[in-house]
Amino acid sequence: MDFRVRASTKEDCRDISRMIMELAVYENMPDQVKISHEELERDGFCQNPFFECLVAEVPEEHKSKDGHTVVGYALYFYTYSTWRGRCIYLEDLYVMQEFRGKGIGKSLLSKVAAVGKEKQCARLNLSVLDWNTPSRDFYAAKGAQDLTDSEGWHFIRFDGKNLDSLANEAPKD
């Protein structure tokens, strides 16, 4: 099937927002999603965007059961390693169920890697849930290393009240 991978525009935010929810449902955490397409428009399409996003689009004649032509997305941003410098981080990679197995996910991933290389990034990082074997196999098959397994890196997070109280302890300027 022919499809096209392109940079997203502000007009894609409703489709991206829809697919963010579909992905959260797949990850069994739909109640975690607190973001709206307005926030995506504000944060992704401003002067100094917090993220960039690619979308996969199929021709009108191949639209989804529900009439969608934007059927996948890859949302990423730039991070920094104090050992290696510029890196690119793939936050989400998603292809709608009925469009899987056609190379769309692979094209989105490769394109993110190419964008990273253009920006002189030394690494493409991402994270997966340990039970998500299909994704872990997909990345491993392409040569990715699991640094949690090999080096013992753990994700740590402050949010909600913990983040507030931490911030309140900050020295005043």
Next chain:
Amino acid sequence: MDFRVRASTKEDCRDISRMIMELAVYENMPDQVKISHEELERDGFCQNPFFECLVAEVPEEHKSKDGHTVVGYALYFYTYSTWRGRCIYLEDLYVMQEFRGKGIGKSLLSKVAAVGKEKQCARLNLSVLDWNTPSRDFYAAKGAQDLTDSEGWHFIRFDGKNLDSLANEAPKD
């Protein structure tokens, strides 16, 4: 001891570069450091910086054995959660050995949290090595969650030849 936490300037990059190496030695991976102060100056002090950095400074009369007054740093950048929106990521938090136990690390961490709140970030994220019990306890004591333990998130990375071959498979525009 009195100390001051302030935003870094281009002139701090030599000190930051020195401490990046000290931290890598502590983490038993000094050979991993491939970054120079010139790269830090280029990537952190450009129009669209890849990172921001706070430094902790002591008065001249309390300078280190080797004559340093910049004795700690916190390097961070902004990331994005498709569930919660803007986040801040603490890449490195470091205080020189001879200045530990004086609340400098805590002040740097709190200040990063405060910067995140100012920017409407919902989360402060970071990562630690599993053997680094002092750091894990430090963050846990302040209410951080370990998402690798609680939800099973793993770090995945493409770099070197794997990243190159992935990028080379990208659909051409």
